[in-house]
Amino acid sequence: MRIIANILIILCFIFTGFASAVSYERGIPTEAQWDLKMPITTLMQLRQQKTLYAFVGDKLQPVAELFPNQSFYASVTEGDYHKIQFGNAQGYLEAGYLEDGYFEDIASMKPDKKIRFLSDSTKKADYPIYEYLITTKNTPIYSDKDIASPQIATLLPNLRYPVLSRTIKEDTNGSKINWFEISLGDRLGYISSRDVKPDLGIPVLTYHHILKVTENHNFRHTSTTTSLTAFTEQMNYLKEAGYETLSLNQVAGYLNKSVNLPGKAVALTFDDGLQSVYRYAYPLLKENGQRATLFVISSRIKSKTPKWAPNSLQFMSWQSLKSSRDVFDIQSHSHFLHRLDNNKKPIIFSRQSHTIILDLQRSQRVLRLLNPHQYAFAYPFGGYNQRAITAVKASGMTLAVTTQQGKVRLGDPPFALKRLYALSTDPIEKFARMVGNDEYEVVNKNIVVDK
Incomplete structure (x- = not known):
């Protein structure tokens, strides 16, 4: 029985x-609901500081502030948003930026030869993720391994971000600083070890x-x-x-x-x-x-x-x-x-x-x-x-x-x-x-x- x-x-x-x-x-949209029909990216320049959103765990939240006059690879679409590489996945900028003139095609820019991009998949293979860093505060991302170099963005607190490489460099006072190389919008950026903690x-x-x-x-x-x-x-x-x-x-x-x-x-x-x-x-x-x-x-x-x-x-x-x-x-x-x-x-x-x-x-x-x-x-x-x-x-x-x-x-x-x-x-x-x-x-x- x-x-x-x-x-x-x-x-x-x-x-x-x-x-x-x-x-x-149930109330949180999934990544699939945000997928682009045509995920093609183009090198664009941001003309106004804007907030980038991304899924962190299950939650869609602000993750970074992108600075004006900086270049990123972003999707161009007539949909509701633009899609930008962020960490291990994607970040999102709300719709209307093209109409409002926040983005401008790279053809009208004078590109900085020091900027390195990872738009080519063969190049990305040369930069494997080998560790993570953790942000505990607003964290500046620099365009070079130098705090005097222009900031391209700021990462917000409580993020676990993938690292491509780590370099030791002396500052102007002779002190040695570890620099974490990361990718944002398929662009290489640099974060000082003094601003973050290594993920354990x-x-x-x-x-x-x-x-x-x-x-x-x-x-x-x-x-x-x-x-x-x-x-x-x-x-x-x-x-x-x-x-x-x-x-x-x-x-x-x-x-x-x-x-x-x-x-x-x-x-x-x-x-x-x-x-x-x-x-x-x-x-x-x-x-x-x-x-x-x-x-x-x-x-x-x-x-x-x-x-x-x-x-x-x-x-x-x-x-x-x-x-x-x-x-x-x-x-x-x-x-x-x-x-x-x-x-x-x-x-x-x-x-x-x-x-x-x-x-x-x-x-x-x-x-x-x-x-x-x-x-x-x-x-x-x-x-x-x-x-x-x-x-x-x-x-x-x-x-x-x-x-x-x-x-x-x-x-x-x-x-x-x-x-x-x-x-x-x-x-x-x-x-x-x-x-x-x-x-x-x-x-x-x-x-x-x-x-």
């Missing part, structure tokens, strides 16, 4: 449309179990159980400090240099799919306007929500998972592989590639009833090797997270991404340094996992 009931529940999900994913912010990576936080202190009797000595008080303080800090919570899909975009992200950014992940996360984490995240990735063990989804029992590990039901999709991006934590062998080692180590692939594909089929876009995987107990990585790739995933500690940095392998444990005992000052862009990485050692 239980098998029949589970089948009926799954069929119900299919025919009632629960498979459709819920977008995080994106923190991906991992949580498992959330309990009130008064009801935690069986999980007091595990690092993977977080008190509700500490979790609330940590999430409220992120909100008040202006951190945007990212999807792992955006983290992938950070790695493959396809999206623009804010300087203050963090990704939240929850492993296993426990009922305590739905009971305590979900309402808080929803209230704060935050989102997270939920890695679910698909074989342990319950047919109905169990009566709350904090002394045991309870897993979420289909109904709980369905109703929490406005906050959680539901991804796979395997189907039957979340087990230990007789030697207390993750069972994934003793499984052949085809067995791992079949398990992940089965998990994906189940979870697609909740989220059709299955792209991320969390290794059970953090255990992985090259065989597991190869199997995850073969199953169709595009990234995977481990329990190795550290931030995600440009160049990291997408199928072995690091995460960070924030503990209940961490003072909020330590948590702030952990998620911040501090020079010294803050990690918690000697993690005790409940098995």
Whole structure:
């Protein structure tokens, strides 16, 4: 009877449309809605200072002030806007500039031979992005590696901008300055290291179990159980400090240099799919306007929500998972592989590639009833090797997270991404340094996992 009931529940999900994913912010237009019909760019000159807008994370916002009498490659269209290269993607200038005379064709200019452009795709290949910088204030972009050179634009605060190269040059006082070379409007510009901070990576936080202190009797000595008080303080800090919570899909975009992200950014992940996360984490995240990735063990989804029992590990039901999709991006934590062998080692180590692939594909089929876009995987107990990585790739995933500690940095392998444990005992000052862009990485050692 239980098998029949589970089948009926799954069929119900299919025919009632629960498979459709819920977008995080419906009111924000997507990049696709802004795409040009004819994305052809022409070298143009800006005759009046104007604000450039771009998508940073999910939000369309002001990102730069472009200065007059400066040249950029921009689209020429009769549509609603002009499109200009900004960071890893595009920036937008509102319509009407051609009619108002803000742009003038380069043919009427006397071009500065010192200006270098990246309009040719073959030239762009010579300038690969190798790191990011973070703006914390209005940041001048100069036309040369000299603060006396003309400013071409100003980047606004809280941006994570791609860097093409870094050069050390002495100023007039003999002091050495690092200069970051960047591209804006397919034009090379230069930013002083004194005005920005180098990007030290994106923190991906991992949580498992959330309990009130008064009801935690069986999980007091595990690092993977977080008190509700500490979790609330940590999430409220992120909100008040202006951190945007990212999807792992955006983290992938950070790695493959396809999206623009804010300087203050963090990704939240929850492993296993426990009922305590739905009971305590979900309402808080929803209230704060935050989102997270939920890695679910698909074989342990319950047919109905169990009566709350904090002394045991309870897993979420289909109904709980369905109703929490406005906050959680539901991804796979395997189907039957979340087990230990007789030697207390993750069972994934003793499984052949085809067995791992079949398990992940089965998990994906189940979870697609909740989220059709299955792209991320969390290794059970953090255990992985090259065989597991190869199997995850073969199953169709595009990234995977481990329990190795550290931030995600440009160049990291997408199928072995690091995460960070924030503990209940961490003072909020330590948590702030952990998620911040501090020079010294803050990690918690000697993690005790409940098995």
